[in-house]
Amino acid sequence: MELSNTFPVATDLAGRFAAAGHRLYLVGGSVRDAFLGRLSGDLDFTTDARPPQVLAVLKGWADAIWDVGIAFGTVGASKDGQTVEITTFRSDAYDRVSRNPEVTFGDTVEGDLVRRDFTVNAMAYDLLERRLIDPTGGRAALAAGVLDTPATPAESFGDDPLRMLRAARFAAQLGFTVAPRVSEAMKAMAGELGRITAERVQVELSKLLLGAHPRAGVELAVSTGLADVVLPELPAMRLEIDEHHQHKDVYSHSLTVLEQAIDLETDGPDLTLRLAALLHDIGKPGTRRFESGGGVSFHHHEVVGAKLVRKRLRALKYAKEIVADVAQLVYLHLRFHGYGGGEWTDSAVRRYATDAEHLLTRLHKLVRADCTTRNKRKANALQRTYDDLERRIERLAAEEDLARVRPDLDGNEIMRLLDLPPGPQVGQAWKFLKELRLDRGPLEHDEAVSELFAWAEREGIRTRG
Structure with a gap:
C-alpha cells in the first residue's frame, strides 16, 4: 500500500x-x-x-x-x-x-x-x-473478511460493550463475518449492552441500517442476543407465521422487505424507509389470532405496530421527526390492500395521498417492497394494481394540487362569513371543509360557502347568511 x-x-x-x-x-x-x-x-x-x-x-x-x-x-x-x-x-x-x-x-x-x-x-x-x-x-x-479482537473478546467487550453492536455494524457496512470466538463472546455478554446509553446505541444501530449489507448486521444482532437488549420487538417476530404462509416467519419476511426497499432507493440510503421496512410488522406478535380452519390473522397489527414503533424509537432517542415518520409509514402500510382491483373512489385516493403527505414517495416504496410472494403472477398483479393507484394519485395531484390540500375557504373567511371570533369553532369549521374537499374535490366558492352555512346551522351556530 x-x-x-x-x-x-x-x-x-x-x-x-x-x-x-x-x-x-x-x-x-x-x-x-x-x-x-x-x-x-x-x-x-x-x-x-x-x-x-x-x-x-x-x-x-x-x-x-x-x-x-x-x-x-x-x-x-x-x-x-x-x-x-x-x-x-x-x-x-x-x-x-x-x-x-x-x-x-x-x-x-x-x-x-x-x-x-x-x-x-x-x-x-x-x-x-x-x-x-x-x-x-x-x-x-481484512483479506479474510473476518472481525476479531486484538485482545480476547471477553476483555475487549468487557472494556466497552458497545463494541459488540459495532461488530454487527461492521458486518453491515463491510459484509464481514465475525470470528467464532467473537460470536460466542457476544452471545455470553449481550446483556452488558444494557449499561450503554441509548444515544450511543442509536448511533450504532443507525449506522448498521445505513450500511451496504444491513441484513447481515441485523441477523448477527438477533442471533447473538444483542437485539433482545436494544430492539427486542425484532427477535420477537421470529415465532410469528406470516398470514400468507409464504415465509418461515414474520422476521424473515421483514428482512426481505428491508432488502427490497433498499433496491427501490434512488437518492442514497434512507434511514426512515429502512426503519419502516424492518419494523412494519412488529405489531403482529401482539395481534396474532388462530382462526377456525387453521388460518392465522393479525387484525389491526398496523395500529399496534405504529404504537410500538413510537415507544421503541423514543426509547432509543431518535429525533422526533424520524419517530413520527416511521410510525406513520407503519400505520399506513396496509391501507393499499383495500384498493382491491381499483374500486377506490377519487375521495379514497385523495385521502391515501393526503394522509401520507410528505411520506407518499416512501410509502410507495414500502408498499411495493412489502410484496414478497413467490407467486410471480400474484406479485405482478399487485405491482400492476399499485401502478394504477400511483397513476390516479398523479392525475388528481395534477388536477387538484394534492400536496397542498386545504379547505376551499380559509380561516379568515370562515370567521367573516360566520361572524366568529378566533377559537375552536373556527377550527371545527375548517376541518369540516377540508373533509368535504377530500370527499368531493375542489368546490366552487359559492358552493363552499353554502356548505359552510349548512354545517353551521346543523351545529347550532347562528350566522348572518
Whole structure:
C-alpha cells in the first residue's frame, strides 16, 4: 500500500510533526478503508505528541482547529477542505461499570493499536517511512473478511460493550463475518449492552441500517442476543407465521422487505424507509389470532405496530421527526390492500395521498417492497394494481394540487362569513371543509360557502347568511 502520495496534506502534516520531534501515523479506519479502496477525505491519525504539542504543530498550518475532544486526547483540524483528527497514543483503563475510560496517554503506537476494538482497525501507517504497523494481524483479517479482537473478546467487550453492536455494524457496512470466538463472546455478554446509553446505541444501530449489507448486521444482532437488549420487538417476530404462509416467519419476511426497499432507493440510503421496512410488522406478535380452519390473522397489527414503533424509537432517542415518520409509514402500510382491483373512489385516493403527505414517495416504496410472494403472477398483479393507484394519485395531484390540500375557504373567511371570533369553532369549521374537499374535490366558492352555512346551522351556530 502506498499512501504517501495519495494525500499530500497528510504527508505534509507528518513532516511538520517530525520537524517538531514527534511521530504521526495514519490509523484505524483510515488504514482499513485505504486497503478496501474506499478512503474518504476524513483522516484519522495517532501521535506520541500530547494535546498541547499537537495544538502547537497545527497552529499556523490548519485553516481551522477544534478541541472539543481534547480531554480524550483528540484535536480536530481542517486544511484545504480535508478534515483530520489527531489523537495522542492511548492506554486507557475501563471501570467495567460504565463504558467511560480513565484516559491515560501511552508511549508507543503498538500499545495504542492493541487497545482498539477489532484487528482490522488496529493498523497504522507511517507516512514518512512508508511502512505498515500491524501488531495484531489486521491485514490478514481484512483479506479474510473476518472481525476479531486484538485482545480476547471477553476483555475487549468487557472494556466497552458497545463494541459488540459495532461488530454487527461492521458486518453491515463491510459484509464481514465475525470470528467464532467473537460470536460466542457476544452471545455470553449481550446483556452488558444494557449499561450503554441509548444515544450511543442509536448511533450504532443507525449506522448498521445505513450500511451496504444491513441484513447481515441485523441477523448477527438477533442471533447473538444483542437485539433482545436494544430492539427486542425484532427477535420477537421470529415465532410469528406470516398470514400468507409464504415465509418461515414474520422476521424473515421483514428482512426481505428491508432488502427490497433498499433496491427501490434512488437518492442514497434512507434511514426512515429502512426503519419502516424492518419494523412494519412488529405489531403482529401482539395481534396474532388462530382462526377456525387453521388460518392465522393479525387484525389491526398496523395500529399496534405504529404504537410500538413510537415507544421503541423514543426509547432509543431518535429525533422526533424520524419517530413520527416511521410510525406513520407503519400505520399506513396496509391501507393499499383495500384498493382491491381499483374500486377506490377519487375521495379514497385523495385521502391515501393526503394522509401520507410528505411520506407518499416512501410509502410507495414500502408498499411495493412489502410484496414478497413467490407467486410471480400474484406479485405482478399487485405491482400492476399499485401502478394504477400511483397513476390516479398523479392525475388528481395534477388536477387538484394534492400536496397542498386545504379547505376551499380559509380561516379568515370562515370567521367573516360566520361572524366568529378566533377559537375552536373556527377550527371545527375548517376541518369540516377540508373533509368535504377530500370527499368531493375542489368546490366552487359559492358552493363552499353554502356548505359552510349548512354545517353551521346543523351545529347550532347562528350566522348572518
